[in-house]
Amino acid sequence: MTGREWKIIPQEPIFTLRLRELIQFRYLLSQLVYRDLIASYKQTILGPAWLIVHPLITTLIFTVVFGRIVKISTDGLPQPLFYLSGIICWNYFSECLIRTSTVFKDNANIFGKVYFPRIIVPISLAVSMFFRLVIHMLLLLLVMLFYSNHYNQNILTSIAIIPLLIITIALLGVGLGLIIACLTIKYKDLNFVIVFSLQLTMYTTTVIFPLNSAPKNMVSLVRANPMTTIIESFRHALFNTGNLEIVPLCYSLICGFLFFSIGFIAFNRMEKTFIDSI
Amino acid sequence: MSEVILKVRNVSKCYNLYNSGSISGDLSKWISSRRIEKSNYEFWALQEISFDLRKGDRLAVTGDNGAGKSTLLKILSKITRPTSGSIIGKGRITSMLEVGTGFHPELSGIENIYLNGAMLGMSKRDIKLKVDEIVDFAQIINQINNPVKLYSSGMYMRLAFATAAHLQSETIIMDEVLAVGDQKFKEKCITKLNDLSSEFGKTIILVSHEREHLRAICNKEIRLCKGLMI
Numbered sequence: 001m002t003g004r005e006w007k008i009i010p011q012e013p014i015f016t017l018r019l020r021e022l023i024q025f026r027y028l029l030s031q032l033v034y035r036d037l038i039a040s041y042k043q044t045i046l047g048p049a050w051l052i053v054h055p056l057i058t059t060l061i062f063t064v065v066f067g068r069i070v071k072i073s074t075d076g077l078p079q080p081l082f083y084l085s086g087i088i089c090w091n092y093f094s095e096c097l098i099r100t101s102t103v104f105k106d107n108a109n110i111f112g113k114v115y116f117p118r119i120i121v122p123i124s125l126a127v128s129m130f131f132r133l134v135i136h137m138l139l140l141l142l143v144m145l146f147y148s149n150h151y152n153q154n155i156l157t158s159i160a161i162i163p164l165l166i167i168t169i170a171l172l173g174v175g176l177g178l179i180i181a182c183l184t185i186k187y188k189d190l191n192f193v194i195v196f197s198l199q200l201t202m203y204t205t206t207v208i209f210p211l212n213s214a215p216k217n218m219v220s221l222v223r224a225n226p227m228t229t230i231i232e233s234f235r236h237a238l239f240n241t242g243n244l245e246i247v248p249l250c251y252s253l254i255c256g257f258l259f260f261s262i263g264f265i266a267f268n269r270m271e272k273t274f275i276d277s278i
Numbered sequence: 279m280s281e282v283i284l285k286v287r288n289v290s291k292c293y294n295l296y297n298s299g300s301i302s303g304d305l306s307k308w309i310s311s312r313r314i315e316k317s318n319y320e321f322w323a324l325q326e327i328s329f330d331l332r333k334g335d336r337l338a339v340t341g342d343n344g345a346g347k348s349t350l351l352k353i354l355s356k357i358t359r360p361t362s363g364s365i366i367g368k369g370r371i372t373s374m375l376e377v378g379t380g381f382h383p384e385l386s387g388i389e390n391i392y393l394n395g396a397m398l399g400m401s402k403r404d405i406k407l408k409v410d411e412i413v414d415f416a417q418i419i420n421q422i423n424n425p426v427k428l429y430s431s432g433m434y435m436r437l438a439f440a441t442a443a444h445l446q447s448e449t450i451i452m453d454e455v456l457a458v459g460d461q462k463f464k465e466k467c468i469t470k471l472n473d474l475s476s477e478f479g480k481t482i483i484l485v486s487h488e489r490e491h492l493r494a495i496c497n498k499e500i501r502l503c504k505g506l507m508i
Binding site: 004005006007008009010021024025027028031035039042109110111112113114115116272273275276 | 293294352353355356357358359360361362363364365366367368369371373375380382384385392393394395396397398399400401402
């Protein structure tokens with residue numbers, strides 16, 4: 001029995017996606033996802049309950065601070081629903097980004113000893129984050145049942161739009177994360193910037209305010225962040241608030257594909273040489 | 279003659295010693311690049327290495343510290359890229375660079391066997407067939423469900439060797455792995471490596487400073503000195 005032939009050369013074409021290799025390593029993908037999901041809750045008291053603690057408490061604080069004290073409009077929606085839906089989207093984005101951005105640092109030990117297609121690791125992160133997202137969605141569903149007479153949902157739009165939105169968030173988060181991961185190999189200080197700038201950008205998107213309450217001349221500025229339209233569309237799909245605007249949505253989608261492509265190419269480049277420079 | 283399984287042609291590897299890690303450092307490097315010769319920063323770990331290995335060959339890579347042995351093994355294991363040259367190979371390569379092929383300290387011995395197999399691209403079913411054999415060979419049945427961070431270095435090494443030797447691959451690369459382990463286990467390893475080559479036609483590449491081990495296993499040798507083949 002002899003396996004498939006392979007070749008090692010100094011440089012490879014920029015965009016090489018070895019799909020057959022990825023399929024061969026699918027068991028590794030499931031192992032990495034499993035490890036990330038299960039292993040991170042070993043030796044914790046609350047275990048997987050941690051998953052819902054974070055969005056619940058954030059929603060609570062936002063409801064008190066922005067809803068009761070500052071009294072920002074929530075587009076006629078019950079405040080917990082408004083904040084929770086925004087937080088869930090933003091969390092998936094920022095978790096994908098943060099986890100991917102440290103992919104080289106976190107795996108330097110394994111990357112230095114064993115070969116496997118490196119792109120499996122960021123993909124596994126996006127998948128395990130997706131499982132967390134599913135749990136968050138279930139939580140949202142419960143809260144929605146509680147407030148069920150405060151909105152009129154259009155089930156068809158939800159089913160049509162939400163998967164597209166989730167894919168776009170994953171592309172944006174992982175794409176930006178990969179770009180940052182490649183940059184941080186050389187410039188380690190970037191790591192410090194990311195966490196706090198992500199927190200700040202959250203306040204510039206529509207997590208805490210509806211787009212129609214933004215001043216007219218600033219709408220396009222708020223929209224410049226591709227996550228804004230995603231969150232708006234997410235709320236539209238769930239609660240029928242605002243409008244579903246196709247052009248900004250396409251902008252978010254294009255951003256997603258663009259960031260992911262750049263990140264993917266950069267990652268493919270870096271993955272081959274980073275072990276020499278760490 | 280059996281088929282050629284690894285064809286190494288003119289492989290060279292250059293490390294860039296200048297690595298600043300800050301934007302200002304890079305700028306000053308860029309500004310000063312006109313004055314300072316580029317070659318001051320370059321270190322050629324390997325130069326123009328070429329050889330062929332056939333199915334079942336046992337290659338010894340020898341040389342003093344810093345001769346480029348580990349760099350060569352890293353390139354063959356696809357962990358780092360050569361600066362120039364090419365390698366054409368067939369089938370999977372298992373490599374044990376230093377002790378412990380990417381074991382995860384928090385996971386148990388069994389979980390690490392599965393993880394290692396997965397990193398080779400094996401399916402769960404294929405790994406399952408080998409697990410008993412691996413545990414048996416490593417002689418750590420009692421502790422196989424404990425995290426490997428609790429293992430002694432001898433146990434760790436035995437598990438690593440057993441995993442590398444039994445998982446599905448055509449070529450096995452081992453760097454200084456026989457250094458740990460007691461005499462009895464060393465002999466067991468040597469017998470195992472010889473069996474793998476003669477019975478299963480596996481190709482083996484070995485780095486060791488102990489000449490008698492190499493003599494007991496290998497049929498070919500590459501001697502490196504300062505990155506060159508001699």
